[in-house]
Amino acid sequence: MQHSSTLYLHPTIAEYAKMLVDKMPGNLSKVYFVNSGSEANDLAMLMARVYTQNFDIITLRNGYHGMAGQTMGLTSQNTWKYPIPHNFGIHHAINADPERGYWSHDDDNITDKYANDVKNLIEQATCGNIAAFITEVGFKSLGVDQSNKFYVFQR
Numbered sequence: 001m002q003h004s005s006t007l008y009l010h011p012t013i014a015e016y017a018k019m020l021v022d023k024m025p026g027n028l029s030k031v032y033f034v035n036s037g038s039e040a041n042d043l044a045m046l047m048a049r050v051y052t053q054n055f056d057i058i059t060l061r062n063g064y065h066g067m068a069g070q071t072m073g074l075t076s077q078n079t080w081k082y083p084i085p086h087n088f089g090i091h092h093a094i095n096a097d098p099e100r101g102y103w104s105h106d107d108d109n110i111t112d113k114y115a116n117d118v119k120n121l122i123e124q125a126t127c128g129n130i131a132a133f134i135t136e137v138g139f140k141s142l143g144v145d146q147s148n149k150f151y152v153f154q155r
Helices: 011-023 037-052 112-127
Strands: 054-059 089-091 130-134
Touching: 011 054, 037 054, 037 130, 089 130
Parallel strands: 054 089, 054 130
Antiparallel strands: none
């Protein structure tokens, strides 16, 4: 279905939203349908900032998260950058890629090294409180990588 206004709302969309809400835990009861990944990421940034009352967002280098105003700041590829203001409150950590990254997959401390980069970024480039950590968990716009599966669970 193409993006259109609610003038053309079909009952199936509302039924699908109810099915999604019924599967959500706790008090989660809202579903937002958007027309693109850029719009979804822009909404995620807004919701994270409003909910946490924090501004800074951490994302990873080499990721693609859209070309809308705010999401261009999340995107970390020079081919998708233009000479306009972006990146307000967005900080890029090293992408945890054991095959092509800074540290090799045969390094026993690879997970700690990548997690420490994020920790150092939070400590040195932010006020210490972040609104969100936005990443592509498996598939990257530059190809599939094999990020260390425990990396995102480090604190």
